[in-house]
Amino acid sequence: MTDDRAEPIEAIPIETAVNPLTSALAWLAVVVVVVGVGSWVWTRWINPPVGNTIARYVSKDAGVVFADPTVAQFTVTFPAAYRTTKGTNQFGTTFTATSTVGDYEFSATKTPEPASTLDNFETALNTLAAQYVVNEKGAELVSQTQPLPLVDTGFKEFVYRRGSTYWRVQFRLLKDRLYTVKARLPNSDPRPFRRLTTSFNALGAR
Numbered sequence: 001m002t003d004d005r006a007e008p009i010e011a012i013p014i015e016t017a018v019n020p021l022t023s024a025l026a027w028l029a030v031v032v033v034v035v036g037v038g039s040w041v042w043t044r045w046i047n048p049p050v051g052n053t054i055a056r057y058v059s060k061d062a063g064v065v066f067a068d069p070t071v072a073q074f075t076v077t078f079p080a081a082y083r084t085t086k087g088t089n090q091f092g093t094t095f096t097a098t099s100t101v102g103d104y105e106f107s108a109t110k111t112p113e114p115a116s117t118l119d120n121f122e123t124a125l126n127t128l129a130a131q132y133v134v135n136e137k138g139a140e141l142v143s144q145t146q147p148l149p150l151v152d153t154g155f156k157e158f159v160y161r162r163g164s165t166y167w168r169v170q171f172r173l174l175k176d177r178l179y180t181v182k183a184r185l186p187n188s189d190p191r192p193f194r195r196l197t198t199s200f201n202a203l204g205a206r
Contacts, residue, residue, distance in 0.1 A: 121154030
């Protein structure tokens with residue numbers, strides 16, 4: 001028989017001593033992991049370093065596509081976000097898209113031109129290239145190509161520099177507009193400019 005009057009046995013509390021040093025180290029490990037993951041996300045996706053952005057752009061692992069078949073009439077891939085500006089000349093609307101990453105600046109511009117400019121494209125492009133170099137005070141011409149006729153397009157490239165800053169420019173002259181694809185670079189590496197120019201395509205009637 002059981003004695004209903006017996007009182008239940010209460011649990012005996014067991015106290016576990018926590019080492020303050022162990023606790024501090026555990027929290028420190030958590031903080032290190034959180035900071036490491038946050039830093040990776042920030043530098044990889046939110047605000048990557050300039051060098052990383054350009055390297056990924058050159059390797060075609062990243063880029064921001066601009067496309068406008070109506071006003072700008074071109075498409076191009078920039079390394080990062082771009083801004084656009086419009087203006088006018090006597091022949092129509094000018095349009096520029098520009099992307100800046102640190103000391104790097106990439107741009108593509110459409111400038112309306114009369115059809116007669118293409119008839120004498122050699123002189124027109126050589127003169128314009130010389131003006132670019134003169135306008136950048138203290139710059140020197142590094143290299144240039146002769147203007148070439150490429151499928152109803154006058155084509156020319158040139159490079160000029162001032163100190164360690166290089167400007168690389170490509171002209172594409174169509175019958176009614178001039179495209180200027182340009183990169184300002186903090187060194188002589190041509191690869192970011194090549195990535196820019198190979199991604200560029202003129203849209204609309206030629």
